[in-house]
Amino acid sequence: MDLVIAKDYETLSEVTAGIVLEKMLKHRRVNLSLTTGNSPKMAYEILVDKLSKLQMDTSMIHYYNFDEVALKDKQYGLTMSGLKKALYEPIGVAPENIHELTIENYQEIDKKIAQVGGLDLVLMGLGEDGHFCGNMPGYTDFSKETYSIPVIPGDQMYESLQEHLGEEPGDYFVTFGPKTVMAAKHLVLIVNGEHKAEIIKQVIEGPVTEKIPASILMTHPNITVILDEAAAKSLK
Amino acid sequence: MDLVIAKDYETLSEVTAGIVLEKMLKHRRVNLSLTTGNSPKMAYEILVDKLSKLQMDTSMIHYYNFDEVALKDKQYGLTMSGLKKALYEPIGVAPENIHELTIENYQEIDKKIAQVGGLDLVLMGLGEDGHFCGNMPGYTDFSKETYSIPVIPGDQMYESLQEHLGEEPGDYFVTFGPKTVMAAKHLVLIVNGEHKAEIIKQVIEGPVTEKIPASILMTHPNITVILDEAAAKSLK
Amino acid sequence: MDLVIAKDYETLSEVTAGIVLEKMLKHRRVNLSLTTGNSPKMAYEILVDKLSKLQMDTSMIHYYNFDEVALKDKQYGLTMSGLKKALYEPIGVAPENIHELTIENYQEIDKKIAQVGGLDLVLMGLGEDGHFCGNMPGYTDFSKETYSIPVIPGDQMYESLQEHLGEEPGDYFVTFGPKTVMAAKHLVLIVNGEHKAEIIKQVIEGPVTEKIPASILMTHPNITVILDEAAAKSLK
Amino acid sequence: MDLVIAKDYETLSEVTAGIVLEKMLKHRRVNLSLTTGNSPKMAYEILVDKLSKLQMDTSMIHYYNFDEVALKDKQYGLTMSGLKKALYEPIGVAPENIHELTIENYQEIDKKIAQVGGLDLVLMGLGEDGHFCGNMPGYTDFSKETYSIPVIPGDQMYESLQEHLGEEPGDYFVTFGPKTVMAAKHLVLIVNGEHKAEIIKQVIEGPVTEKIPASILMTHPNITVILDEAAAKSLK
Numbered sequence: 047m048d049l050v051i052a053k054d055y056e057t058l059s060e061v062t063a064g065i066v067l068e069k070m071l072k073h074r075r076v077n078l079s080l081t082t083g084n085s086p087k088m089a090y091e092i093l094v095d096k097l098s099k100l101q102m103d104t105s106m107i108h109y110y111n112f113d114e115v116a117l118k119d120k121q122y123g124l125t126m127s128g129l130k131k132a133l134y135e136p137i138g139v140a141p142e143n144i145h146e147l148t149i150e151n152y153q154e155i156d157k158k159i160a161q162v163g164g165l166d167l168v169l170m171g172l173g174e175d176g177h178f179c180g181n182m183p184g185y186t187d188f189s190k191e192t193y194s195i196p197v198i199p200g201d202q203m204y205e206s207l208q209e210h211l212g213e214e215p216g217d218y219f220v221t222f223g224p225k226t227v228m229a230a231k232h233l234v235l236i237v238n239g240e241h242k243a244e245i246i247k248q249v250i251e252g253p254v255t256e257k258i259p260a261s262i263l264m265t266h267p268n269i270t271v272i273l274d275e276a277a278a279k280s281l282k
Numbered sequence: 283m284d285l286v287i288a289k290d291y292e293t294l295s296e297v298t299a300g301i302v303l304e305k306m307l308k309h310r311r312v313n314l315s316l317t318t319g320n321s322p323k324m325a326y327e328i329l330v331d332k333l334s335k336l337q338m339d340t341s342m343i344h345y346y347n348f349d350e351v352a353l354k355d356k357q358y359g360l361t362m363s364g365l366k367k368a369l370y371e372p373i374g375v376a377p378e379n380i381h382e383l384t385i386e387n388y389q390e391i392d393k394k395i396a397q398v399g400g401l402d403l404v405l406m407g408l409g410e411d412g413h414f415c416g417n418m419p420g421y422t423d424f425s426k427e428t429y430s431i432p433v434i435p436g437d438q439m440y441e442s443l444q445e446h447l448g449e450e451p452g453d454y455f456v457t458f459g460p461k462t463v464m465a466a467k468h469l470v471l472i473v474n475g476e477h478k479a480e481i482i483k484q485v486i487e488g489p490v491t492e493k494i495p496a497s498i499l500m501t502h503p504n505i506t507v508i509l510d511e512a513a514a515k516s517l518k
Numbered sequence: 519m520d521l522v523i524a525k526d527y528e529t530l531s532e533v534t535a536g537i538v539l540e541k542m543l544k545h546r547r548v549n550l551s552l553t554t555g556n557s558p559k560m561a562y563e564i565l566v567d568k569l570s571k572l573q574m575d576t577s578m579i580h581y582y583n584f585d586e587v588a589l590k591d592k593q594y595g596l597t598m599s600g601l602k603k604a605l606y607e608p609i610g611v612a613p614e615n616i617h618e619l620t621i622e623n624y625q626e627i628d629k630k631i632a633q634v635g636g637l638d639l640v641l642m643g644l645g646e647d648g649h650f651c652g653n654m655p656g657y658t659d660f661s662k663e664t665y666s667i668p669v670i671p672g673d674q675m676y677e678s679l680q681e682h683l684g685e686e687p688g689d690y691f692v693t694f695g696p697k698t699v700m701a702a703k704h705l706v707l708i709v710n711g712e713h714k715a716e717i718i719k720q721v722i723e724g725p726v727t728e729k730i731p732a733s734i735l736m737t738h739p740n741i742t743v744i745l746d747e748a749a750a751k752s753l754k
Numbered sequence: 755m756d757l758v759i760a761k762d763y764e765t766l767s768e769v770t771a772g773i774v775l776e777k778m779l780k781h782r783r784v785n786l787s788l789t790t791g792n793s794p795k796m797a798y799e800i801l802v803d804k805l806s807k808l809q810m811d812t813s814m815i816h817y818y819n820f821d822e823v824a825l826k827d828k829q830y831g832l833t834m835s836g837l838k839k840a841l842y843e844p845i846g847v848a849p850e851n852i853h854e855l856t857i858e859n860y861q862e863i864d865k866k867i868a869q870v871g872g873l874d875l876v877l878m879g880l881g882e883d884g885h886f887c888g889n890m891p892g893y894t895d896f897s898k899e900t901y902s903i904p905v906i907p908g909d910q911m912y913e914s915l916q917e918h919l920g921e922e923p924g925d926y927f928v929t930f931g932p933k934t935v936m937a938a939k940h941l942v943l944i945v946n947g948e949h950k951a952e953i954i955k956q957v958i959e960g961p962v963t964e965k966i967p968a969s970i971l972m973t974h975p976n977i978t979v980i981l982d983e984a985a986a987k988s989l990k
Contacts, residue, residue, distance in 0.1 A: 047781060048779045049810065049811075050779055050808050051808065051810070052807060052808055053807035053808070054807070057804065057807040061779075063772075064771075064775060065772075065776055067769065071756045071758055071773075073632060073755060073757070074635055075635045096765065096769070100758055100760055100761070100765065101758070101759040101986075102756075102757065102758040102759070103757075106633055160546040160547065160578060161546075162547060162635070163546055163634070163635035164546045188490035188498075188501065189489050189490045189501075224490075224501060225500070225501055228501040228503060229501075230503060253423065253424070253425050254424035254460075262501065264425065265424065265425075265464040265465075265501070266464070267464060267465050267466060267467060267502070267503065267504075268503075270779055284545040284574075285545070285574065285575075286543055286573070286574040287572065287573040287574070289572070293568065293571040299536075300535075300536030300540060301536075304537055307520045307522055307533075307537075309520040309521070309868060310868040311872075332532065335526070335529040336524055337522070337523040338521065338522040396783065398783060398870075398871070399783045399870070399871035400782045660961070660962035661960065661962045661969070696962075696973060697972070700973040700974070700975060701973075703975060724897065725897050726896035726932075734896075736933070737896065737936040737937075739872075739936060739937050739939060739974070739975065739976075
C-alpha cells in the first residue's frame with residue numbers, strides 16, 4: 047500500500063489529478079472508473095483546467111461508473127449526474143466513451159470490462175461508515191462482483207438513501223462489488239477531513255472485515271491512499 | 283481470477299513449470315517465492331529438467347521462502363529443507379540468491395522485499411483446511427504482514443505440527459501474512475486431487491473469510507488458479 | 519534483452535509454447551500476434567496438445583496476423599492459411615477472434631490495435647536475410663507503422679515471393695512495420711538451425727541498421743530471444 | 755508513442771512533475787533517471803514544492819544519472835552538480851540513494867541496473883542537434899549500452915564541450931547508450947521552445963537514424979513526448 051499524506055486538500059487534489067492525468071496520456075485504450083461526491087471535486091477542477099491546456103488524443107479513454115443510485119423520475123442517477131457535471135461535460139467526453147452502469151446491464155459488466163482489457167484505475171472516496179463505491183456495511187460481501195441492492199420504500203436502504211440524497215430514490219442501487227474493484231490494475235483512495243480520521247484509521251490499521259468494507263482494499267497490490275493531514279491525524 | 287482446469291496432474295505440472303520458467307527468463311532481478319510440499323513436486327522435476335537444457339543468466343533470480351517451521355535440532359526448517367532438495371540444489375542456486383525466512387528476520391522481511399522491488403511470483407498450494415503459506419484457520423488475520431506463531435509443547439499448534447511433520451517441531455513457525463502475499467505481482471495457486479475438491483470449491487465459490495484463509499486470494503487482480511480435474515469436480 | 523539458448527529445437531519449442539500459453543491464461547482480453555512458418559511448428563503442436571488437456575475461457579484471446587502475402591486466386595494469403603492450419607483450426611478459434619490483416623484494412627490496423635489495448639505478444643521468427651514479419655532488407659524503414667509493398671509481376675519483390683512461395687503471389691504484401699511491432703508489450707524471437715547462426719549473430723552483436731531489420735528488436739525493453747544451440751554457435 | 759502538446763511551458767512542467775511524482779509514490783524500490791538542464795527546471799521547482807507538502811516514505815527511491823561530463827578540478831561533473839542543486843538537495847535525497855555515473859563504474863552500470871530491477875523512468879530533454887542523454891550525432895551507435903567518449907584537448911568533442919560548458923571539461927564523458935535507455939520501463943521526453951521545433955519534427959516524423967539520435971526513442975512501447983506549443987509548431 048502506497049500511503050501519502052498531503053498537507054492540505056489542495057495538495058491532495060493536485061496529486062490525485064496528476065495520477066488520473068497520467069493514465070489519460072496513454073495512447074491506447076484506457077478504462078477509468080472515477081468517483082463522484084465531494085472528495086474529488088477540486089481534483090476534477092484541476093483536471094478540467096489542465097486538459098483545457100493540453101492537446102492530446104482522448105478518443106481511447108473510456109469511463110465506467112462504479113455505482114449508481116436511480117433517482118425517482120430522473121433520466122440519470124446520482125453518480126452519472128455528478129460525473130457528467132463535474133467531469134464528462136467540462137472535458138467533452140464522447141457519449142460512446144461513457145459506459146453507464148444500470149439495472150439492465152450490471153450482471154454483464156464484469157465480463158464486459160474483462161473483454162476490454164480490465165480497469166486501469168478506480169478512483170474512490172471513503173464513507174464515514176467505511177463504505178467504498180456502493181459497498182455498505184451490512185450489505186457487503188467481499189466475494190461479490192457487481193450486484194444490485196433493492197430499494198423498496200419502507201426499507202432501511204430506502205430511508206438511508208432518501209436521507210443521503212435529500213430526494214426520493216428510484217427503485218435500484220447497483221455497484222461494483224469488492225471483487226470487481228480489486229480486479230483493477232490501480233486503485234486510488236482519497237480521504238480528506240477530520241471527520242474521516244477515525245474511519246481511515248480503522249481501514250488502514252484495523253482488521254480486514256466486511257463491517258468496514260474499505261478494509262479489503264488495503265490488500266490490493268497496487269493501491270495509493272492519499273489523505274490530507276486532517277484525515278491522517280489519528281494514524282499511528 | 284484466471285481459472286484453468288488441467289486434465290491431469292502432469293498437465294497441471296507442465297503449466298505450472300511454464301509459468302515459473304517464464305518469470306526466470308527475465309534479464310533483470312526477479313523475486314520468486316515458491317512452495318514446497320507435494321503439489322509442486324512434478325512441476326519442479328519438469329523445471330529442473332528444462333533448466334538443464336537451457337543456457338541463460340540465472341544470477342538475478344532470487345528466492346524467498348514464504349514460511350518456515352523450525353525442526354528440533356536441525357539446521358534448516360521444513361520449507362528450506364524441501365526447497366533445497368526439490369529445487370535449489372538440482373538447479374544450483376547460489377547461496378546469496380536464497381533469502382531464508384527465520385525467526386530473526388521475519389519482522390524486517392516485508393520491508394526488505396519492498397526494497398528489492400517486490401515479489402514477482404508467489405506459487406502456493408492449498409491445505410485441506412483452506413490454509414495458504416502458513417496462514418491457518420484460527421490463526422489468520424487478513425490484515426497481517428509476515429508474523430510468527432509460537433510453537434510451545436502442549437499447545438494445539440505444537441501438536442498439529444508434530445502430527446503433520448512426523449517429528450518434533452522446533453520452537454517457531456513464521457509465515458508471510460495475507461498482506462505480504464497479496465502485495466505480490468502474480469499469484470499462482472495449484473490444487474490437485476479429489477481430497478481437495480471440497481475446499482477449493484469453498485475457496486472459489488464461497489465467502490471471503492478468515493476461516494478459509496485462501497479465500498482472500500480470489501480477490502487478487504492477477505491470480506492464476508490451476509486445478510486438475512479431480513480437484514475441480516465439485517465446482518459449479 | 520532476455521537471451522536463452524536451448525539445447526535443441528524441442529526444448530526451444532517447449533519454452534515458446536509455455537510463453538504463449540501463459541498469455542492465454544489471463545482472464546481478460548489478450549491480443550496475440552503469432553508467426554507462421556517453420557520455426558514455430560513444434561511449439562504450435564505442443565500448444566495444441568496442451569490446450570486439448572486444459573479447460574479455460576479462451577473467448578477473450580484475439581489473434582492478429584502481422585503480415586500477409588496474397589496468393590493468386592486464393593481466398594486466404596500465405597500467413598492466414600498457415601495459421602489456420604497450424605493453430606486456429608486445431609484449437610478452434612472463433613472467427614470473430616481472428617483479425618485478418620488485408621490490403622483493405624492495413625492503414626487502420628495500428629489505430630485499431632491501440633483501441634483494444636495494444637498487443638500483448640508478438641511471436642516472430644527470423645529470416646536468413648535478417649527480416650522479421652514482412653520487414654525485408656531494402657524495404658525496411660524503422661519509422662513505419664503497418665504498410666504495404668506493391669507486388670507487380672516483373673519486379674524484384676514479385677520474383678522473390680514467387681521463388682519463396684513456389685506459386686504465384688497475388689497483388690499485395692502487407693506487414694506490421696517496425697513501429698507496430700516495437701509498440702507491443704512483449705516480443706519473442708525464436709531462431710533455430712545452423713543456417714541462422716550468422717544472421718542472429720549480426721542481429722544480437724552488430725549494429726542496429728535497416729539492412730538487418732531485426733536488429734531494431736534488440737532495443738525493445740521486453741524481448742525474449744530463444745535460440746537452439748545450432749543457431750547460437752557463432753555468438754561470442 | 756503518447757504525444758501531448760501543452761499550451762505553455764508551465765503546463766508542460768506541471769504534467770512532467772505529475773509523472774515523476776506518480777512514480778515516487780510507489781512503496782517499493784523505484785529507479786529514476788532524470789535529466790538536468792533547462793527543460794526540466796520548472797518541473798523540478800514544482801516537484802520540490804509538492805514534496806514539501808507531502809509526507810511519504812521516499813527511502814526506496816533511487817536516482818541514476820544518465821550521463822556525466824567531468825569538469826576540470828571539480829569534485830562533481832556537470833550532470834551531478836545540476837541534479838544536486840535542482841533536485842537532490844532541495845528534497846533531501848540520502849547519499850546512498852544517489853548512484854553516480856563515473857568513468858570508474860560505467861562499464862558495470864547496465865548490469866547493476868538490471869540487478870536492482872531496471873529503470874522505472876528516464877526523463878530526458880532533446881538537444882537542438884537531436885541528441886538525448888549524451889548520445890550525440892556522429893558518436894551514436896544504437897546498439898550500445900553505457901559507454902564513454904574520450905575528451906582530449908584539441909579534439910572536436912573537447913571543443914564542443916568547452917563551448918557548451920563555458921569552462922574547461924575534465925577528461926571524460928560517459929553516457930547511457932541507446933540500449934540502456936530503451937531498456938527502461940517508461941521514457942518521458944520533454945521539449946520546449948520554438949528553437950526545438952525543427953528537430954522535434956524530425957524526431958517524430960522523420961526516419962529512425964543515428965544522425966538524429968533521439969529518433970530511436972520513438973520506437974519505445976511506452977514513451978510520453980511532452981511539447982509546448984512553440985516546440986510543436988512545425989508538426990503535421
